[in-house]
Amino acid sequence: MSTIIYTHTDEAPALATQSFLPIIRAFGKHADVQFELADISLAGRILAVFPEFLQENQRIPDALAQLGEYVLQPEANVIKLPNISASMPQLNAAISELQSKGYAVPNYPSNPQTDEEKDIQARYDRIKGSAVNPVLREGNSDRRAPKAVKNFAKKYPHSMGAWSADSKSHIATMSSGDFFHNEKSVTVQEPTTVKFVFTDKSGKQSELRKPLKLLAGEIIDATYMSKKALIAFLQEQVKDAKNQGVLFSLHMKATMMKVSDPIIFGHAVKVFFAPVFEQFGDKLAEIGVNVNNGFGNLLAGLEKLDSETRQAIEAKIAEVYAQNPDLAMVDSDKGITNLHVPSDVIVDASMPAMIRNSGRMWDKNGKAIDTKAVIPDSSYAGIYTATINFCKENGAFDPTTMGSVPNVGLMAQKAEEYGSHDKTFEIQTDGKVEIVTENGTVLTSHEVEAGDIWRACQTKDAPIKDWVQLAVNRARLSNTPAIFWLDENRAHDAELIQKVKTYLADLDTNGLEISILAPEQACSASLKRMKDGLDTISVTGNVLRDYNTDLFPILELGTSAKMLSIVPLMNGGGMFETGAGGSAPKHVQQFNEENHLRWDSLGEFLALAVSLEHLAQREGNAKAQVLADTLDAATEQLLLNDKSPKRKAGELDNRGSHFYIALYWAQALAAQDKDADLKATFAPVAEKLASQESEILAELASGAGKAVDLNGYYFVDADKVAQAMRPSAKLNAVIDAL
Numbered sequence: 001m002s003t004i005i006y007t008h009t010d011e012a013p014a015l016a017t018q019s020f021l022p023i024i025r026a027f028g029k030h031a032d033v034q035f036e037l038a039d040i041s042l043a044g045r046i047l048a049v050f051p052e053f054l055q056e057n058q059r060i061p062d063a064l065a066q067l068g069e070y071v072l073q074p075e076a077n078v079i080k081l082p083n084i085s086a087s088m089p090q091l092n093a094a095i096s097e098l099q100s101k102g103y104a105v106p107n108y109p110s111n112p113q114t115d116e117e118k119d120i121q122a123r124y125d126r127i128k129g130s131a132v133n134p135v136l137r138e139g140n141s142d143r144r145a146p147k148a149v150k151n152f153a154k155k156y157p158h159s160m161g162a163w164s165a166d167s168k169s170h171i172a173t174m175s176s177g178d179f180f181h182n183e184k185s186v187t188v189q190e191p192t193t194v195k196f197v198f199t200d201k202s203g204k205q206s207e208l209r210k211p212l213k214l215l216a217g218e219i220i221d222a223t224y225m226s227k228k229a230l231i232a233f234l235q236e237q238v239k240d241a242k243n244q245g246v247l248f249s250l251h252m253k254a255t256m257m258k259v260s261d262p263i264i265f266g267h268a269v270k271v272f273f274a275p276v277f278e279q280f281g282d283k284l285a286e287i288g289v290n291v292n293n294g295f296g297n298l299l300a301g302l303e304k305l306d307s308e309t310r311q312a313i314e315a316k317i318a319e320v321y322a323q324n325p326d327l328a329m330v331d332s333d334k335g336i337t338n339l340h341v342p343s344d345v346i347v348d349a350s351m352p353a354m355i356r357n358s359g360r361m362w363d364k365n366g367k368a369i370d371t372k373a374v375i376p377d378s379s380y381a382g383i384y385t386a387t388i389n390f391c392k393e394n395g396a397f398d399p400t401t402m403g404s405v406p407n408v409g410l411m412a413q414k415a416e417e418y419g420s421h422d423k424t425f426e427i428q429t430d431g432k433v434e435i436v437t438e439n440g441t442v443l444t445s446h447e448v449e450a451g452d453i454w455r456a457c458q459t460k461d462a463p464i465k466d467w468v469q470l471a472v473n474r475a476r477l478s479n480t481p482a483i484f485w486l487d488e489n490r491a492h493d494a495e496l497i498q499k500v501k502t503y504l505a506d507l508d509t510n511g512l513e514i515s516i517l518a519p520e521q522a523c524s525a526s527l528k529r530m531k532d533g534l535d536t537i538s539v540t541g542n543v544l545r546d547y548n549t550d551l552f553p554i555l556e557l558g559t560s561a562k563m564l565s566i567v568p569l570m571n572g573g574g575m576f577e578t579g580a581g582g583s584a585p586k587h588v589q590q591f592n593e594e595n596h597l598r599w600d601s602l603g604e605f606l607a608l609a610v611s612l613e614h615l616a617q618r619e620g621n622a623k624a625q626v627l628a629d630t631l632d633a634a635t636e637q638l639l640l641n642d643k644s645p646k647r648k649a650g651e652l653d654n655r656g657s658h659f660y661i662a663l664y665w666a667q668a669l670a671a672q673d674k675d676a677d678l679k680a681t682f683a684p685v686a687e688k689l690a691s692q693e694s695e696i697l698a699e700l701a702s703g704a705g706k707a708v709d710l711n712g713y714y715f716v717d718a719d720k721v722a723q724a725m726r727p728s729a730k731l732n733a734v735i736d737a738l
């Protein structure tokens, strides 16, 4: 038996897994392939790291730690579904839910005093935010829309909001004092250990963290966001949004940049609601309000106050709402704004959604309105400026004719900013931060002020070399021009460009079109080609990997869930991510309310096929190759027949699409002649599924429209989910008999 690890995650993908996994286990068995489930859900990760708080029978192994080791092995083969990268409000909600179910995990200590509390906080901080992907991503990223998917989008285009030249929507970003403008970068030639030294105004020195080992050839950067510059910028933007009559909308990545971005988010809340904090700041501090966790944290805190104070604060909030520009809303029916919870509006998915919607976000009445999208740091904001300007000039893109922008992204070994939260600090007093080698050489030095956010960021040499190779391979295999999105005027990129040039010179690039352009220019060039129906590979660092693999797929395909997302692991294994998006909380809400799961598992189908193919090639398993090929054929069939989930209850949903993939897969296995055993096994399966199609669909849809109780959100009742996700006795009978 060969093994593929399938991940149990959260929210919509975790629900889908309960329907899909039994099917793939039944099919895989006949090619000697088994699927092992690894629990990396938020709740599972909490339980795994607090065994001493739990009863014996409640303890579970630390699957994430095990997978972190496993991905370094050449035999690794992992199918990774999206998981929750928890903001503080989500982490607290998951903790309460576990406690309410008799799991005595500790509370999150927001102000730890004892060593024990500090240890608990440190353990939770390792669970918080984007804590799974960086551990597993021991390779760079190859994300693209497979041909069948692209063809489907051309044939059945998704809706695209129109754009006009007089749209007032725009991006607001800083022109000085931010991470981009303050960056310094050095490549170390020899291995060294560096210290992070802070010197205050009296000359007293301390270290911001424990020393860090750097390898030969590693790039280390340092930069900071000036608090004063940030606040001045935010104040200006609030005023300007009001003057222009557009919505104020903040777009951050507080989940992945889990130290810097919640602080920036907090400043935005404090600036927007400044009169509230001026008058009641002390009272709010007394009750422990921390708006780095969003304005929702303040609202929840009000309950702790006497009714008179509470009413006074509420009146002040109402005044602010009346005076300020309107805020973009996450849920206008429930009054939830963009500033409520830092994980509700995540820049990678939210910006392209806004661009698809004619550059508009929703106001408090649920009306789509032109918007000021505030992205404080200017390192990457330019790509959205370029896209919005392009749409203003050229109108919306046309999915039936537009080309594609696949991505090759540098991300292995926590490359670039997405590995920097353990090196990010909110500075306590005015002074100087220096990165100093063991021989006393000062690599970078920054004068900082209290409240500034200073961060360092590492990028190792081996992943860079691997990334350049991957880019050349993809350019060659797909015969497509590739652009490295790097800015020679940015300190970090200038170091990276030198390496890219060196490694490109070592490779055969004969006949390939490879260029290097700053992100904004690279984006404009790619958009122009895309409009003309041409493809261009974007070769980017980690952050633009994240942004581009939502931006282009959402414009091209309507969602990034339909992407092939491969991580060729540097030690020879393979990780296959399912799509390029997240865990779709809105889909769970709909499922709970009306038993309809609109989650599209196309990403899972695509990932499974490449995972089986990888296994077939590594282990010489010819049957697995047949499974892979027939699954691809089935997926194409599914697209051609438009059997993907629809949006409304009563229509085909996730479970129905799983029925069709099983049917088409069995039919393709029955039709092939490479493997007689598989043909013989699956021919009757195909027949049984086809002959019972209407009864199975009726059973699957029998609960549509009614609420479903899964007894929880983060830690649902496994039996209830299994029942809800496998409601067709007829389908189950065929699958379970395999």
Ligand SMILES: NC(=O)C1=CN([C@@H]2O[C@H](COP(=O)(O)OP(=O)(O)OC[C@H]3O[C@@H](n4cnc5c(N)ncnc54)[C@H](OP(=O)(O)O)[C@@H]3O)[C@@H](O)[C@H]2O)C=CC1
Pocket (backbone or CB within 6 Å): 081, 082, 083, 084, 085, 086, 133, 255, 343, 344, 345, 346, 349, 350, 559, 560, 561, 579, 580, 581, 582, 583, 584, 585, 586, 587, 598, 599, 600, 601, 603
């Ligand atoms: N790889 C990973 O592990 C990732 C995890 N995340 C995490 O996911 C959570 C949600 O993130 P968010 O930014 O809201 O982005 P999501 O990608 O989860 O959702 C945005 C929207 O995209 C659409 N969508 C996404 N996936 C699918 C799918 N499979 N089928 C159909 N539609 C889909 C849905 O649109 P509609 O509602 O219109 O149907 C959805 O509401 C967060 O906790 C985040 O940290 C985010 C990105 C990657």
Ligand SMILES: O=C(O)CCC(=O)C(=O)O
Pocket (backbone or CB within 6 Å): 085, 129, 130, 131, 133, 134, 255, 256, 348, 545, 546, 549, 580, 581
């Ligand atoms: O890890 C995360 O929080 C999100 C990952 C993500 O958005 C991506 O890889 O595209």
Ligand SMILES: [Mg+2]
Pocket (backbone or CB within 6 Å): 348, 349, 546, 547, 549, 550, 580, 581
């Ligand atoms: Mg992303």
